[in-house]
Amino acid sequence: MSAPPAAAAATGRSAPARAWKWLRENAISLYAGLAIAYMLIPIAVIIAFSFNDPAGRYNFTWEGFTLEHWENPFGITELTDAMVLSLELAALATLVATALGTLIALALVRYEFFGRRPTNFLIVIPLATPEVVIGAALLSMFLLYGVSPGFNTLFIAHVMFSISFVVIVVRSRLIGFDRSLEEAAQDLGANAFTTFRTVTLPLIAPGIVAGGMLAFALSIDDFVISNFNSGTTVTFPLYIFGASQRGIPVEVNVMAAMLFAVTVVAMIFTVWQQRRAERLAATRPEQEEEDRALALAPARG
Amino acid sequence: MTVIRRRLVPYFLLGPGMIWLILFFVVPMYFMGRLSLEQGTLTEGFEFTWQFSNFTDSLSEFDTQFVRSFFYAGVATVLALAIGYPLAYAIAFRGGKWRNALLLAVIAPFFVTYLIRTLAWQTILGDTSVVVETMRSLGLVSADGRVLDTAGSVIAGLTYNFLPFMVLPIYASLERIDENLIEAAKDLYSSARTAFWKVTLPISAPGIVAGTLLTFIPAVGDYINADFLGSQNQAMIGNVIQSRYLVVNDYPSAAALSFVLLVLIMAAVVVYIRFAGSEALMGEEAERA
Numbered sequence: 001m002s003a004p005p006a007a008a009a010a011t012g013r014s015a016p017a018r019a020w021k022w023l024r025e026n027a028i029s030l031y032a033g034l035a036i037a038y039m040l041i042p043i044a045v046i047i048a049f050s051f052n053d054p055a056g057r058y059n060f061t062w063e064g065f066t067l068e069h070w071e072n073p074f075g076i077t078e079l080t081d082a083m084v085l086s087l088e089l090a091a092l093a094t095l096v097a098t099a100l101g102t103l104i105a106l107a108l109v110r111y112e113f114f115g116r117r118p119t120n121f122l123i124v125i126p127l128a129t130p131e132v133v134i135g136a137a138l139l140s141m142f143l144l145y146g147v148s149p150g151f152n153t154l155f156i157a158h159v160m161f162s163i164s165f166v167v168i169v170v171r172s173r174l175i176g177f178d179r180s181l182e183e184a185a186q187d188l189g190a191n192a193f194t195t196f197r198t199v200t201l202p203l204i205a206p207g208i209v210a211g212g213m214l215a216f217a218l219s220i221d222d223f224v225i226s227n228f229n230s231g232t233t234v235t236f237p238l239y240i241f242g243a244s245q246r247g248i249p250v251e252v253n254v255m256a257a258m259l260f261a262v263t264v265v266a267m268i269f270t271v272w273q274q275r276r277a278e279r280l281a282a283t284r285p286e287q288e289e290e291d292r293a294l295a296l297a298p299a300r301g
Numbered sequence: 302m303t304v305i306r307r308r309l310v311p312y313f314l315l316g317p318g319m320i321w322l323i324l325f326f327v328v329p330m331y332f333m334g335r336l337s338l339e340q341g342t343l344t345e346g347f348e349f350t351w352q353f354s355n356f357t358d359s360l361s362e363f364d365t366q367f368v369r370s371f372f373y374a375g376v377a378t379v380l381a382l383a384i385g386y387p388l389a390y391a392i393a394f395r396g397g398k399w400r401n402a403l404l405l406a407v408i409a410p411f412f413v414t415y416l417i418r419t420l421a422w423q424t425i426l427g428d429t430s431v432v433v434e435t436m437r438s439l440g441l442v443s444a445d446g447r448v449l450d451t452a453g454s455v456i457a458g459l460t461y462n463f464l465p466f467m468v469l470p471i472y473a474s475l476e477r478i479d480e481n482l483i484e485a486a487k488d489l490y491s492s493a494r495t496a497f498w499k500v501t502l503p504i505s506a507p508g509i510v511a512g513t514l515l516t517f518i519p520a521v522g523d524y525i526n527a528d529f530l531g532s533q534n535q536a537m538i539g540n541v542i543q544s545r546y547l548v549v550n551d552y553p554s555a556a557a558l559s560f561v562l563l564v565l566i567m568a569a570v571v572v573y574i575r576f577a578g579s580e581a582l583m584g585e586e587a588e589r590a
Contacts, residue, residue, distance in 0.1 A: 130522025
């Protein structure tokens, strides 16, 4: 767009010109609004269909509103078992992956060592490998070793694909870390372990929690790698895959809606806490300035 | 003594995690390579025979699926960029106090299980759905035409499922831009459009490179969208690998196909990074480290 029409629109009083100007200024916001709607529509469909009262086995067309499936969401034993297994698996894998990933992140940010480049490479490369290849490779190894897939192989796989994500999240939080706080603790006589426990850990805890939450979300949602390495063990996504052939029960939508609600609440809570922490951190220097201003005021007067 | 111990500390920290990655990521790749050169059947057992024909046979049998996978993933990546860049831009520069809420909306699809959100698209694009009825009345689809089981539905599913991977890195790169820089450019160039092309876009290039890779790579290997939203005629290479491993149990050909897929993707990534500028992706890594 050249300048003249824009200038005309800016000074023009006619309604179409103003509308055109408004549209041009807000086109990107409107487009973004549509994109957000596109992202949220399937979620609305999933939640809406958790209240559906389907006639047959297929929950694809809207038949009528019912609360029946919300009243007894855990009525289907296989589904509930799969969900419980997924939660257990995610909890275990998260615990181990978060510990291993945090240690790697500490090494990468805190120390100079020989072999940094291959280490970085080994962390990034699983992220650049399609899941189907990771799943296939792991299964190949288990097959050649005669290991029968099950909960253990799922655990191994879930820890494996979560580590890289934990490293990246925790490392990004460690980079802005003020090391003088640790030095201060050591000057005051704390040994290395006490310093780590009482100073370092509380400060990097938000990063570790964020990494852990990501690992948990990845684990509970994983289908492809689990599909290859589960044997006869059934996780929540694997149950859905199996059920998709014969018709998904409405309870799946109910559980998905619950999972969604829990995650959103957890996310909002973490963001709120972070903001509060930032605000607390941010008020201190201002406070100091105010104090100094107050201290100077009488002297000037 | 203490110096040596201090030098060893990083290796103790790295050790457990790195061993896990080597044992369960690197070593399995070797076994997959080995399996791809074996010969035999599930009942008679497999034997290592340097069976290179596994590669040539499976490639000539499934070349269509390979080409289709790269084509679908490529189109989905371009669409995701077309949707995702303006979205990330709007959140970064027009979001105001709504930024966090909008970002939450972008990642919200991740909070419902991958399979369920793909099944939701099965509902939305179903033969009797409102969307498809509307498309029919608008003449976008013929009266008895379908949307499900077409290339369009599979690409739409891929685009949707990996869109957040496109938006987040682009947003991260845009958020870092100092708005004074754009103001300065506007003062100098006097056109918002030129300021965008000369300042904003180049600065957000690393985000675009990361976003396109994070969208393209999982999309090429995906088989859920083709399974739920497509038919046999939309089968991608992931579907073939999955069924060869888990249904047909023809492990050597499945391993060969996975290996070829991995090599093709790595080659594509290397070419793309060369083309797009390696510092865009790795430079950031190096800077941080």
